[in-house]
Amino acid sequence: MTFTTEATSQNGRSTVSPAPRRRAVFPFTAIVGQEEMKLALLLNVIDPKIGGVMIMGDRGTGKSTTIRALADLLPEIEVVADDPFNSHPSDPEIMGDAVRQLVEKGSEVLVTKKKVMMVDLPLGATEDRVCGTIDIEKALSEGVKAFEPGLLAKANRGILYVDEVNLLDDHLVDVLLDSAASGWNTVEREGISIRHPARFVLVGSGNPEEGELRPQLLDRFGMHAEIRTVKEPVLRVQIVEQRTEFDQNPQEFLENYQPQQIDLQEQLVNAQERLKAIEIDYDLRVKISQVCSELDVDGLRGDIVTNRAAKAIAAFEGRTEVTVSDIRRVVTLCLRHRLRKDPMESIDSGYKVEKVFNQVFGLEAA
Template sequence: MMIMQYIYPFTAIVGQEKMKKALILNAINPKIGGVLIRGEKGTAKSTAVRALADLLPEIEIVEGCPFNCDPNGNLCDICKEKKKRGELKTTKKKMKVVNLPIGATEDRVIGTLDIEKAIKEGIKALEPGILAEANRNILYIDEVNLLDDHIIDVLLDAAAMGWNIIEREGVKIKHPSRFILVGTMNPEEGELRPQILDRFGLMVDVEGLNDVKDRVEVIKRVEEFNENPEAFYKKFEEEQNKLRERIIKARELLNKVEISDDLLEFISKVCIELGIQTNRADITVVRTAKALAAYNGRTYVTIDDVKEAMELALPHRMRRKPFEPPQLNKEKLEQMINEFKQQNNKDNEEKEEHKDDDVKKNMMK
């Protein structure tokens, strides 16, 4: 008999709204580029990530594929061959969290091929790496600031290209490599290089809860969950289903979401004004703002979406002195948002006046 393992529900996490939102937005569009969560131990970081994987709908995969290929998306070399032979079968699988151990080697990350075995036994010689397991799942790197720089580069390159190549002596296997990247770090143990910071889509700072009521609620919920996980899960089931549906709808809506040229210009202006060099900033703000619009059931981006997206996508891309924590110039941002809103109101009023004039003219005709 299979024993059902219950995961602490995402919707039962008390507070930590920014972290939850950043994770949800990446679930809506993984191309946002992941989340770096900075903060103290024991603040629900790993609980939230495990809960997200459990909350998200199952993924459709090619049966038996070590890379979880999407039958309707990009295929690995093995699945391509299967498709040609008409042997592609599909199945469904729950998403999972793949942990990257701190001491992981390049071979362990990328995967390996035993050439001698490959010649004798074909594909059995393949040893898929962490990138294979992570494809279409969540890749979780605890204490990313302690990870070897070279391993981070390998990972982030694969994530940016969306492909990983396992290669030995001229024999190659290429497979899709898309995942929601979540890194955590305790800033007291050292900062990340700016180049690496820039490769994380979003960043959030999590702090321990400072409200007594919230902390008591955490104790009660965690104890209740431990005593009877099934009953606790049932209690949150409706809320979990609602959130899952909302994410599914947002994914469907995402391609239809539009952003005005005025807002695009505004985003670039803010980035320049804040001294942010990397174009990844502007691109990530747009993707995040679109995901926010879709999450709110809209097909257009508003200035408030842009503001919220900037608070998640810009702080770690601000220029700063060594050892200073990443921070957003909130006052400057607030001022520019207000100016944009005022200008927009003025433009709208003028448009309304023109409309009135046109109506009057038409009536006099």
């Protein structure tokens, strides 16, 4: 998901007017508290290859509000007009086959700008609804690949949100994670195969009281944020007052937060552009892997995600090199859900990650 704040069209491509403004959405910069969740979401926007976020916490803690606010915050992206996959006008890696063939022939494609999509995946969704379907009869009788796109097509270059993901069928979770990891969705029916780009930030949320995801699936989410109900009475009052103010006069509330929204939007754009230049010292990489090893984390996913997240936070804050502080701020988010669970152990997984991190890096507890 790459975007710019520029609204200019590129040479040789026609443009059409952007879609009309959507309904008012609570601004991201107005959300009080839940810093862990907000940081995890922002880092995944900067580098979608982190692999998405699993947000577990109490009901009524603003999970859905925050994710919708993030989608609304993001600047518009250039897409090929009337394309079901939100194809990029020039990057073949995020183009549908039909658009890529047109571009390869040198044909002109109509380009428009649209807001980054946030697609809600309902719990009762079928695999056909998620992945799309092929009309076999039409394919056989007319010799064309008649494809009805699903939610993965709609989510390309956007955000796919699954509320109560821990209640979703494991097979569907597997399909989502496979697409998120590969960036492509493949549908096969009766020997006919169609694939399309499906690059999105996968965000799942749930209440741990209603059950956990299987460890094999949980491990494939890049980050895991835990959120709790705000206990501080002053903060609770502030949240209630803000929500009341927004509901009474959304436009005025949005105007008050517009400067902060624009600043954060520009910060995200700059961070994406800076990301490739971020360096992480070899000694720090070794220590990250040492932390993973001492925590007995299976596989190398934890090492990779922690490195990516540390680079993303350095880019977000305008630096070119990763610091120990960067790693400290992301290591728990990246590793807490990868630890083997011992039902007899009372220690919190987040605390365990911090303890090992401090030992390996020779630091005192924060």
